[in-house]
Amino acid sequence: MVQASIVTIGDEILIGQVLDTNSSHLARALEETGIHVARMLSIGDNGTEIESTLLGELSRCRVVITTGGLGPTKDDITKAVLARISGSTGYVEHPGQLEMVHRILRNRGLDVLPINLAQAQVPDKAEVIVNQLGTAPIMVFRGLAGGSTLYALPGVPHEAVGAIPAILEDLRAHQALSRIVHRNVMVYGIAESALSEKIAPWEDALPADMHLAYLPNTLTGIRLRLSSYAGGEDVEARLDAQLDSLAALLGPLMYAREDTDLESAVGRILKENGKTLSCAESCTGGEIAHLITSVAGSSAYFLGSVTSYAVSVKEQVLGVPAQTVETFGVVSSQVAAAMAQGVRALTGSDYAVATTGLAGPSGDASNPVGTVWIAAAGPQGTRTVKYVYKHDRKRNIERFAASALHFLWEMLVEDLMH
């Protein structure tokens, strides 16, 4: 397997100011293309450090990808190192990137300064992939350290991520990569260890060319990725047949047969069926509405929500009877159900989901921190469920919201997909 190293250049990551999301995006893309990311490094804007690190990585790995160190004001250090280690004898102007510099600055209403023009100057051994999203070029250096390739990407996150397809295409063209085909399914509502036990007989019976990976996430559940390295005409069909068996085994725990998230899966069913949604949130405090509306196009099915943090808002806006609150307590099946029914009536939506619970740090007399009651209401009626999680406030809110979306998804599937 081809080994890669990813190197970020710049001080922001080393002082803990920003998270290194570029390396994460690159790593995921490389790994799914069949390239093994063996190492990731972050180093500062220092010529000596950049040079010794890059030489070290090039001797260890066939592919080295750098991000950062190429802005208009700090261009020189990284580019000078790249010129030196590639044996370039000077700089040449790249007409395609020069045109892009002019176009981008014109669109931003800015003057083109000499430091901007300098960005289109590249070491003469560099091949250039024009950066369509920024002024710094993407540079490729081949045959370094006895055959390794270095890709230099800009550090601005959307520019680095935007460069990934071109990098992958170049890698496929120049490296001997085995063909990998992946299939993803999304699972929610079961712990990784329990899932592993549940599907063990199926997993153990997988053909030798297939490999299963468990990729868990608080907000989206567990992504199961089934990969085949066999190639062949029928590999897609063979993977799909395996997933048919897995789907039968998992039932409603599997909420999608693609790489997606709960808010998109819910939105898709609503949109396809012309149904609308609203929600009523107490302990989740707006997180469910935020997730739903983070999906572009959600205004087609999402009418709105009420965050009823105070009891008075539950009673006066959502119409939860004071008697219900008094008899059963705010954190109860009955209040969750009344909230869902209340917001459904208030907004006139087809479906509604509601949460009431205690995210922390303090619980109450009858409920520990981490308790949530969830209700889903629709034309066929209302149902509720209770969960108790044991995380801190932030993660409890995330788990509550994800569980509510999955509970709603189950109702939508039963009502609309059968």
Place this chain on the structure above:
Amino acid sequence: MVQASIVTIGDEILIGQVLDTNSSHLARALEETGIHVARMLSIGDNGTEIESTLLGELSRCRVVITTGGLGPTKDDITKAVLARISGSTGYVEHPGQLEMVHRILRNRGLDVLPINLAQAQVPDKAEVIVNQLGTAPIMVFRGLAGGSTLYALPGVPHEAVGAIPAILEDLRAHQALSRIVHRNVMVYGIAESALSEKIAPWEDALPADMHLAYLPNTLTGIRLRLSSYAGGEDVEARLDAQLDSLAALLGPLMYAREDTDLESAVGRILKENGKTLSCAESCTGGEIAHLITSVAGSSAYFLGSVTSYAVSVKEQVLGVPAQTVETFGVVSSQVAAAMAQGVRALTGSDYAVATTGLAGPSGDASNPVGTVWIAAAGPQGTRTVKYVYKHDRKRNIERFAASALHFLWEMLVEDLMH
């Protein structure tokens, strides 16, 4: 300055499955303690790779901190490497960590298995700092590679972050660190370049022992950190005097004289003055409520919110007149004001904030993507403001929410703090 290297061990980061938040937290803490993080690395669970990497880092840096590679199932590889490079001759049981293993598993209702007991076994050259939050011990190895120190931390994020204070204390006790005193202020509503220009005369006149850092963040604005390396009795007073001048220069752009965020700053004023808040969100879709309720104790002042994504919810729940929508359009000062007034009346809150705009991907005839109208309403009246941002949907939503919180904060300060 003492140089440090942070090494994460484990495959999850190398496949892009999780972001390396541990290194970021560690880097920020080290940097503020006066230790320069020169490098960060991520490597896999491979003995040879771990050993060669650690030896390399120990020869470059006085301090090496590892996270990960110490779980009950993958303990052996990392621990064996640490035993080898520290010259340990065997393993010893640490009674304090053993007691912690028993206590944690008992609290989780789990049996103590042999692999759990093995976690309390450490190489005989290790000093142990008991991990109060998990079963894997924190290990310290001194005098490696001619005088360097290695700290081995667990990889579970809350355990790694929880270990930071003990690590800093140990570093202060064993390394010759110059004393640094920091002061933070939070600024919102001005671009980094404009801020830099505005405070240039003040910054240029700073005494030689003081250094200013700009630390920008989409959701919280720019954190300005003023640090002094001079030591001396009066350093705190001297820093504070400089910040007094800065405060006069920045006026309401500076929203806090500590490291905080807008939702906490808003919450603090409301709580101290016994006032309540509600909000009405369109384009922010619940993000403002989510931010406000992410602050523990927010139920003391936050009554609730309405996410009025559909026009019908704006009209029927918030009471925005249909005539206003028709005359001025949904994205308008008038609708934002009516939404804020509507949710204030609906919930009976003292203050309210509202947003209506277009986060993307599509704009409309009269407003480009990124347009938002924000309204703040209180006992003294209602005011509105318009912003146009040029990001993608996700970042536009974040900027809208942060700007709304800052606009509300300005009203609260004028009404309640003067």
